[in-house]
Amino acid sequence: MMELFARGKLNLTLDVLGKRADGYHDLRMIMQTVALADRLTVAEEGTGIHVSSNLSYLPCDGRNLAARAAEAYFAAAGREAPGLAISIEKVLPVCAGVAGGSSDAAAVLRGLQEKYNLLSKDALQAAATEIGSDVPYCLAGGTMLAEGRGEVLTSLPPMPETVVVICKPRFFVRTPMLFAAIDAAKLRCHPDTAGALEALEAGDVARLARRMYNVFEDVMPAPRAAVIAAIKKTLIDGGALGAAMSGTGPTVFGLFADAAPANKTAARLRREYRDVFVSKTV
Numbered sequence: 422m423m424e425l426f427a428r429g430k431l432n433l434t435l436d437v438l439g440k441r442a443d444g445y446h447d448l449r450m451i452m453q454t455v456a457l458a459d460r461l462t463v464a465e466e467g468t469g470i471h472v473s474s475n476l477s478y479l480p481c482d483g484r485n486l487a488a489r490a491a492e493a494y495f496a497a498a499g500r501e502a503p504g505l506a507i508s509i510e511k512v513l514p515v516c517a518g519v520a521g522g523s524s525d526a527a528a529v530l531r532g533l534q535e536k537y538n539l540l541s542k543d544a545l546q547a548a549a550t551e552i553g554s555d556v557p558y559c560l561a562g563g564t565m566l567a568e569g570r571g572e573v574l575t576s577l578p579p580m581p582e583t584v585v586v587i588c589k590p591r592f593f594v595r596t597p598m599l600f601a602a603i604d605a606a607k608l609r610c611h612p613d614t615a616g617a618l619e620a621l622e623a624g625d626v627a628r629l630a631r632r633m634y635n636v637f638e639d640v641m642p643a644p645r646a647a648v649i650a651a652i653k654k655t656l657i658d659g660g661a662l663g664a665a666m667s668g669t670g671p672t673v674f675g676l677f678a679d680a681a682p683a684n685k686t687a688a689r690l691r692r693e694y695r696d697v698f699v700s701k702t703v
C-alpha cells in the first residue's frame with residue numbers, strides 16, 4: 422500500500438489575459454504550495470478502480486480526479502489498469518480554489534509513476550494536463566509561474582517559508598461561471614505580476630504580499646464579494662502582510678511574518694467560519 426500526500430496550492434497572483442479559441446483562458450499566475458494536505462492511500466486490490474473518502478459528498482465515480490488520474494496513467498501507458506483501491510482523507514477544502522482535487526490527481530500520478538514507472542516525464546505531464554489545468558502544477562509543486570491554461574510552468578525562486586492563514590467561507594463557487602463573468606466584465610485591476618516576481622527574486626515576502634491580487638475577486642457576485650472582503654480585512658487587521666483570494670475562490674488566505682498573530686487571527690475567523698487553517702508555504 423502506498424501513502425501519498427496531496428498538498429494544497431495558493432495563487433499569490435492570478436491574472437486572466439484573454440479567452441482562447443479552445444474555450445479556455447490564457448492565465449498568468451504565481452502559484453505556491455502549502456503544507457496543508459489530503460492523505461491518500463493506494464492499494465492494488467480486486468478489479469477496477471475504486472475510490473472512497475471520508476467526505477460523503479465527494480463523488481467517488483469517474484468524476485473523481487484521483488480515479489481519472491489512475492485511468493489516465495494506465496491509458497497513457499497502453500496498459501490495462503490493475504485493480505486499485507484509492508482512499509482519500511480530505512483535509513483541503515473542496516471546490517475552493519486551493520486545487521484539492523487536482524492535487525489528489527497529481528499525487529496519484531506521482532505514486533503510480535514511482536511504483537510502475539511506465540511513462541516518460543513528458544507523457545506524465547501530458548496525462549496531467551488532460552486531467553485538469555492545475556494538475557501539471559500540482560505535479561511539480563513549489564513556487565511557479567503558470568501560464569497558458571495553467572500548464573506552462575516556469576520555476577521561480579522558492580518563496581521563503583511563510584506562515585499562512587487559510588479561510589474558506591461557507592459557499593461553493595462554480596469555476597466555469599466565474600470565467601464567464603470575467604468574459605463579461607471589463608477588468609479594472611490586474612495584479613502586479615512583474616513586481617511580485619521581483620519581490621520573489623529579492624526574497625522579500627512583505628513586498629510580495631503587498632502585490633498579491635486575483636482578478637476573480639472583482640467578478641464575485643455582490644453578497645459573496647462582501648464575505649471575501651470581510652475575511653481579507655480580518656486577516657489584514659490581524660497583522661497579515663497581505664491577503665488575497667485563491668483560484669476562483671472562495672478560499673481567502675493571508676501571509677504572516679509570525680505564527681502568534683496568525684494563530685490569533687485564525688481563532689478570530691473560527692468564530693464565524695468552520696474551515697480555517699494555519700499552515701505554511703513549502
Ligand code: C5P
Binds near residue numbers: 552553
Ligand atoms: O482544466 P479544468 O477542467 O480544471 O477547467 C475547468 C473549467 O475552468 C474549464 O471548463 C473552463 O471553463 C475553465 N478554465 C478556463 N481557462 C483555464 C482553466 C480553466 O476557462 N485556463
